[in-house]
Amino acid sequence: MMRNALRACSRPEPWRRGPVLTALALLLGLLLLSHAAIPDFAGLGSLVENVLPWFGVLIPALLAAALWRRSLAAVTALLLPAVAWTTLFGGLLPDKSHPGGDLTVATHNVGAADPVPTARTLAAAGADILALEELTPQATPLYEKTLAPRYPHHAVLGTVGLWSEFPLSGTRTIDVMNYGPLAATRSAAAKLPENRALHTTVTTPDGPLAVYVAHLGSVRLMPRTGFWTASRDIGAAALTKAVTADPGPRVLLLADLNGTWDDRAFDGLRAHLDSAQRTSGTGFGFTWPATFPVARIDQILYRGMKAGRSWTLPATGSDHLPVAATLTW
Structure with missing residues (x-):
């Protein structure tokens, strides 16, 4: 099975599939990493930043599409938005409370x-x-x-x-x-x-x-x-x-x-x-x-x-x- 998986990855077809999905994954990662650089023309930058955490829901959606399309390029490209979102918001998820308080x-x-x-x-x-x-x-x-x-x-x-x-x-x-x-x-x-x-x-x-x-x-x-x-x-x-x-x-x-x-x-x-x-x-x-x-x-x-x-x-x-x-x- 491992040999078959390595052979499949070495073929060019899975890396050529899903160019649109690959581009979307890279754009999503760049948006998360560079949201502060988005021009605030017509309030666009502010609007994006107010819904920034919700861009994370696009990651599993694109992953499902990439797996369905069998696109190794798109799956690999999704590492960028996944790491970016985790860096920005992953620290919010755990409980950070401490007992006591004045x-x-x-x-x-x-x-x-x-x-x-x-x-x-x-x-x-x-x-x-x-x-x-x-x-x-x-x-x-x-x-x-x-x-x-x-x-x-x-x-x-x-x-x-x-x-x-x-x-x-x-x-x-x-x-x-x-x-x-x-x-x-x-x-x-x-x-x-x-x-x-x-x-x-x-x-x-x-x-x-x-x-x-x-x-x-x-x-x-x-x-x-x-x-x-x-x-x-x-x-x-x-x-x-x-x-x-x-x-x-x-x-x-x-x-x-x-x-x-x-x-x-x-x-x-x-x-x-x-x-x-x-x-x-x-x-x-x-x-x-x-x-x-x-x-x-x-x-x-x-x-x-x-x-x-x-x-x-x-x-x-x-x-x-x-x-x-x-x-x-």
Whole structure:
């Protein structure tokens, strides 16, 4: 049998079969390795990076086709995307959690979820600090009333809020909608509420913690302009500036970034913050849409601490899943 296999491999026919499959396998590998070099024309680069893990499903599909076609060239070429995908995302699959933790935090884009049961579910999760995004004037009083017994301190500015077991001070708005020259690129037809981010200092028993809560602008697939990310990118630049300038030794960002951690829009944030999901989670931790999550756009990011565990909480009626993490001082 071994002799027959070697004889089959030495024949030219299996290496000549499936040239299209071979080319597709090589292109897939190059895309995974060089996604940062894809031009962001019409948002193409950003779009690719937001769905980058899902390109992995093409590998077994191409392998099946290559085996059916009996193409040794295509099977060999598939080693490139397989190694590239494993290098990029293989480290996310194992459980990286550690026991213990000084602080438990959670964040949730509540959207259109029913405020009272959602607040009760989140309060029962045991977070010491809880951030909410996409609050409305109608829902905010219900969240405040329901969460008050669990969290004696809170601050709401616009559509974002923070609830805490510990005192808050110096709460202020972070303008993530009109930052610098990028603001001119925002479409007048896509005006969003101005107060979508805040900064506050949480006085924990172990010392002060600078906390940012943010809900960046949405991204959209537009018929004429492609993947529209202007509002999101403005907010990412504003958050990067704020985090970079923050003098505190410990910084926490709880946010709906409307983009995954691989998106080039967050290059600046990646240089200054770590992702709790990447360092202490299991799997990809997808959060959106809640019914069948395909992307991790809700993030717990930190500096000056260590993440012990990161996980998603049960669905609440929002189109996002809540996320939580434990942090060690």
